[in-house]
Amino acid sequence: MRLAELSERSGVSTATIKYYLREGLLQPGRRISATQAEYGDEHVRRLRLVRALIQLGKVPVATAREVIAAAEDTSLDHHWRLGAATWALAHGREAATDDDPAAEAAARTVNALLEHLDWRHDQELGELSPAYRTLVAAVASLRRLGYPCGVAQLLPYGRLAAQLAVSDLDLIEEEPTPAAQIEAAVALTVLYEPVLLSLRRLAHAEESARRFTGGEKPA
Amino acid sequence: MRLAELSERSGVSTATIKYYLREGLLQPGRRISATQAEYGDEHVRRLRLVRALIQLGKVPVATAREVIAAAEDTSLDHHWRLGAATWALAHGREAATDDDPAAEAAARTVNALLEHLDWRHDQELGELSPAYRTLVAAVASLRRLGYPCGVAQLLPYGRLAAQLAVSDLDLIEEEPTPAAQIEAAVALTVLYEPVLLSLRRLAHAEESARRFTGGEKPA
Structure with missing residues (x-):
């Protein structure tokens, strides 16, 4: 198909498609003349992924390029390609933990949690992992505010996350x-x-209504 | 305590405290002279909440003010004060669903999900709820990309969310x-x-390692 049809089928404007081509987010089409190229279903699919990453996942263009490059790096084994792809995804809420006295205590809590959960792979990676650092920063913030956030509070979250990971995978x-x-791993990580x-927020509203307004328990 | 001590105890600079006072995010201290006011523990606590909302939760100043106002509105019953407070929290990833042909189908899926879960309160509120609209937009995005996202895929997420809500409440x-x-509801909603x-991302890495690298199952 030509550019116009690619635009129509993907719902992405031709100007944006040209921008994605220039930025290396979309693979070039097969050139059929000096000014025209032919595109296939793989371009439609890729465009949808790029849009999802950038528009829904708020991933910057440079990061989206890294995610796509990692997903296509056949020198990596499958686990690492999945990991490299999702690794690059933005952690919008990662806070700085440098010079933070609460961060060290939070890291000890997170390490104890990973050991409780027997997440050996994550224990090995430790703070190399962006998700680990995000978690430490979040735990430190909760503590600084005086909210309980130890292994006891985190463990139910970790167990539920493990169940989610099974159905996600x-x-x-x-x-x-x-x-x-790999494409699905990126898209589902961000989109879910x-x-x-x-x-979770809908469930809060529901649980709050049940507890505080005398709402009926479900039959 | 005076402003300087409040700054020291809360870790918020005096300039930022003055800004929060001007913006109505922090209640004024008890005036003890033309230029000085006395602050108490409630100011320390409030400052930490304001910082958490704005810095960790990325809540805009105007919204933080609404959240705090709702939390203090004693004309509302407890469930509604909790709800009004968390309601105002930003949904960073809420996408526009107007003019979106996939949104109607997504809304039907979400309604079917809420019925399956027997979340009657959320069914009544429907699209009045920001969380409902975020969910519909997310489901529509997944569908547009061609990823499976029906009641069958959403139900495990909903059931886990219900368990989380119980431990959160x-x-x-x-x-x-x-x-x-109410303060805890706001802080824990954002901070967790x-x-x-x-x-979830750590659990993905763990599950991926187990499936694709022959990692041992936990004992």
Whole structure:
């Protein structure tokens, strides 16, 4: 298909498609003349992923390029390609922990949590992992505010996260090829975050109504 | 205590404290002379909440003011004060769903999910709720990308969210007064979001290592 049809099928304007091509976010089409190129279904699919990363996931352009590059690096084994791709995703709320006296205590709590959960892989990676650093910063913030946030409070969250990971990876493994699995891992990591957070808030409203307004328990 | 001590105890600069006072985010101190005021522990506590909302939760100043106002509105019953407070919190990733043909189908899926979960309170509120709209937008995005996102995929997330809500509300109810519970509801809603998202990503890395690198299952 030509550029105009690619735009129509993907819902991305031709100006934006040209921008993504220039930025290396979209692979070039097959050149058929000095001014025209032919695009395929893989371009439609890629465009949707780029849009999801940038528009829904708020990933900066440079990071989106890294995510896509990692996903295509066949020199890495499958686990590491999945990891490198999701690794690059933004952690919007990662706070600085340098010079923070609470951060060291928070790191000890997180380490104890990982040991309780028997998450050996994450224990090995430790603070190399952006997610680990985000977690330490969040725990330190809770502590500084005087809210309880020890292993006892974190453990239910960790156990539920482990259950989520199983169903997330099941979904990802339904994709037919390793490349499609990596794309799905990126998209599902980002796209299910607002699902999870909004469901948690809906569940809060529901639980609050049940506790404080005498609402009926479900049959 | 005077302004200087308040700054020292809260870790917030005097310039920022004055800004929060001007913006109505911090209640004025008890005036003891033309240029000096006396502050108490309630100011230290409030300052920490304001910082958490603005710095960690990325809540805009105007919204932080609404959150605090709602938390203090004694004309509302407890459930509604909790709800009004957390309601005002930013949903960073809420996407526009107007003119979106996928949004209507997504709303039907979300409604079916709420019915399955027997979340009657949320069913009644429907699209009045920011969390509901965020969820619909997220489901529509997943669908547009061609990823499976029906009741079957959402139900495990919903069930886990319901479990989280029970432990979250248990934590909130440990606070001694209704006002402190509202403050805790706001802080814990915002502050546990990065905890939850980072634990999910750590759990993904762990589960991926187990599946794709022959890592041992936990004993």
